[in-house]
Amino acid sequence: MMDLLGRLFGRRQPESPAAAWLRRRAQAEPAEVVVEHFRAIEAHDLEWILATLTPERARLYNSPSTFDRRRLSVKAARVTRVAPAPDAPVARVPGYAEQQVFRVEYELELAPGEARRDPTLAEGPQWAYFLLVRERAGEPWLIADWGR
Incomplete structure (x- = not known):
C-alpha cells in the first residue's frame, strides 16, 4: 500500500537490479553479461536472470518446474574467470550475426535441503562453456547456451 501511495504522490522508487x-x-561486453547472469542467479531475481538470456533460452x-528448483537451490554464485574459447565445440545459433564462446569458471554454494535442490547442479568450483550472441553491433549480447 505504501508503495502505491509513493507512486501516486511522485515518490521515486529505487531502480530494480533488472x-x-x-x-x-546494450553497452556491456560478453564477459560482463556472464557475470551479471551469475549475480542475478544469486539474487534469485527471475526478471534479471531472463534479461541476460536470449528469448529462446529464456x-x-x-519453466516453473525448472526455474524454481534451480533458483531456490543456489545460495551463492561467484564467477572466478571468464576467458575466450574460440575453439570450443559449440554449434552456431541461427538468427544471430555475431557469436562468442567463453570458458567460464565459477563456484556455486547450494542451499541446504535435498528437497529443494536441482539434481543437475553441483556445489563448488566448476566450469562451462557459455555461448553469447547478438543480432548486430549495438544490440545487447545475450546468453544462448551453456554446458560442456
Whole structure:
C-alpha cells in the first residue's frame, strides 16, 4: 500500500537490479553479461536472470518446474574467470550475426535441503562453456547456451 501511495504522490522508487541491467546491457561486453547472469542467479531475481538470456533460452529456462528448483537451490554464485574459447565445440545459433564462446569458471554454494535442490547442479568450483550472441553491433549480447 505504501508503495502505491509513493507512486501516486511522485515518490521515486529505487531502480530494480533488472531495470538497471536493461538500461546498460546494450553497452556491456560478453564477459560482463556472464557475470551479471551469475549475480542475478544469486539474487534469485527471475526478471534479471531472463534479461541476460536470449528469448529462446529464456523460454526453456522459465519453466516453473525448472526455474524454481534451480533458483531456490543456489545460495551463492561467484564467477572466478571468464576467458575466450574460440575453439570450443559449440554449434552456431541461427538468427544471430555475431557469436562468442567463453570458458567460464565459477563456484556455486547450494542451499541446504535435498528437497529443494536441482539434481543437475553441483556445489563448488566448476566450469562451462557459455555461448553469447547478438543480432548486430549495438544490440545487447545475450546468453544462448551453456554446458560442456
